[in-house]
Amino acid sequence: MTLLSKEYLLLFNTLTDTERALSQLRESLQEAQRQAEELVLEKAGEDDPPGEA
Numbered sequence: 001m002t003l004l005s006k007e008y009l010l011l012f013n014t015l016t017d018t019e020r021a022l023s024q025l026r027e028s029l030q031e032a033q034r035q036a037e038e039l040v041l042e043k044a045g046e047d048d049p050p051g052e053a
Contacts, residue, residue, distance in 0.1 A: 004012075
């Protein structure tokens with residue numbers, strides 16, 4: 001069995017942690033975008049004159 005150097009393990013673990021954090025940020029941004037789109041649609045519905053919706 002080949003032993004991995006401490007430097008390689010440090011780099012691998014850091015990259016893995018960073019990838020996980022970026023994935024969570026992407027999910028947060030997508031959720032914020034979805035909520036913003038819902039708010040825009042709600043506001044557009046409020047601005048429509050009665051009977052035209």
